[in-house]
Amino acid sequence: MEAIFVQEGKTIDYTPVSAVTAGSIVVIGSIPAYVGSPIAAGVLGAASVEGVYDVLKGAETYTAGDSVYWDADGTPTGGSTTGCATDNAALGELMGWAVKDAATGDARVRVKFTSAKRTATIAGSVSATAIAGSDSSLGISGLQAAQGGAIPITGGVSTTSANAGGAVSLTGGVPGATGTGGAASVVGGIGGATSGAGGAASLVGGAGSATAGAGGAVAVTGGYGTLVGAGGAIAVTGGAGGATSGNGGAIAIAGGAASANDDDGGAVAINGGAKNGTGDDGAISIGTTTAASVTIAKASIATKIGGPLTLTVGATTTADGSTNADAVALPAATSSVYLVDGADDAKGVILNDADKVVGRVIHILNLVNNKILKIYPTAGATMNGGTHTTVAASTASGGSLTACYVATDTWIAF
Secondary structure, eight states: OOOOOOOOSSEEEEOOSSOBOTTEEEEETTEEEEEOSOBOTTOOEEEEOSEEEEEEBOSOOBOTTOEEEEETTOOOTTOOSSOEEESOGGGSEEEEEESSOBOTTOSEEEEEEOOOOOOSOOOSOOOOSOOOOSSSOOOOOOOOSSSOOOOOOOOOOOSSTTSOOOOOOOOOOOOOTTSOOOOOOOOOOOOOSSSOOOOOOOOOOOOOOSTTOOOOOOOOOOOOOOTTOOOOOOOOOOOOOOSSSOOOOOOOOOOOOOOSTTOOOOOOOOOOOOOOTTSOOOOOOSSSSSOSOOOOSOTTSOOOOOSOOOOOBOOOEEOBOSSTTTSEEOOSSOOSEEEEEOOOSSOEEEOOGGGOOTTOEEEEEEOSTTOOEEEEOSTTOEETTEETTSOOEEEOTTOEEEEEEEETTEEEEO
C-alpha cells in the first residue's frame, strides 16, 4: 500500500508547546492555521488551514484577490497584541488571499485561507504565459553556491525560417496619474566583501549567424516626451572610486574591430538630435565641465574640422611697463584669444606660464590703433630667437600675433 488515508485536510493535527486560546493564528512549519478551540500545552488539538476568516491586519489597503501573509510579530491597526495580517511577503508566511476590499484604517481583512505552501525553489524548468509579483517586489535570484548561479533571459527561437526570434524587453512600471514611471536598471553584481571587482554589465547586439549576416545593433534611446515635455536624457557615467581610495571608472566608446579580409573597423558617430521645423539641431559638448584636458586624435592621424572653428575670447588685459620686468602677464590659460589694450609703443604683456603646453596656440590682438604692443615670452623661454628679457615680438597698430609653444621653453610667433 503506497499511501494510507489520514484525514480530509481542512484541519491538521497540532500540539502546541504553550497553551493556545480560541481564535488564534499559529504557524505550523511555514503554514499559518486557525485554532478554533482552546488547546492546552502539550495536548493534541486541531488547526484549520482552509476556510474564510476576518483576520486582524496592519495599516495596509487590500483589494479582493490580493495575497495576504501572516506576520507573527506584526502590530494590528488600533491594537497592541502581537501578530496580524500583512501584504509584505518578506514579513511572514502566505496565509491566503483577500476576498473583500479592506481600507487602511480597517481593523480586519477577510481572508480565504489556502493550504498551499509557498516555495522558494522550483527545480527544473517552468513554463508559463506570465509571471506576476503578488506583493510589492518580485525577486529572481541565481543559485547561492560557490560560484553564484547565472540567470539567462532569452527571447524565443523562431520555428519559421524567415521570422525573427522573440524580443526581450526590460521596461519600468507604469505610474499613477501624476507619478514617475518605474526605473529600469542593468547593474553588475557587487564585488566581494574584502576584495574583488564588481561584475560587468553589458549590452551586446546579437552575433550574425551566417556568412553575410550583420551583427545586431544596440540602441540606447531616451524616452519620448509627451506634447510639450522634453525627451528623456541619456547619461553614461563611469563608476565612482572606492570610499577611501580608487580612481573613478573610465568610459570607452569604440567601433567594432574588423575580424578578417582587410575589412574596415566600425565607425563611431556622435550627433546631436535632429531639429523639428524651425528649431535648432542638438548641440554636442565635450569636456565643458570637469575635464582636465581633451585630446582628439593622436599625432599621426589627420584631423578634420568641417565647420568654422570658434575660439574662446578672454577678458581684456591692459598692457603696462616698458620691459619684461614690469610688463603685465596675460591671464593663465583661460582662453585662445587674448585682447590687449593700453599699448603706447612702450608697454607690453608677458605670456603666462600656464600656457606652456607643447602645441598650445594663442592669439593676441592689440586693440590700440597706431601703437605698438610689446610681447615677451615666459621667463627663461625664447621666442623667434629672442630671450624673455628682450622684446621677442610685437604687434603694430591694431594688429594681431599668433604664438605657439613648440618645445620646452620655446615659442614661435607669426
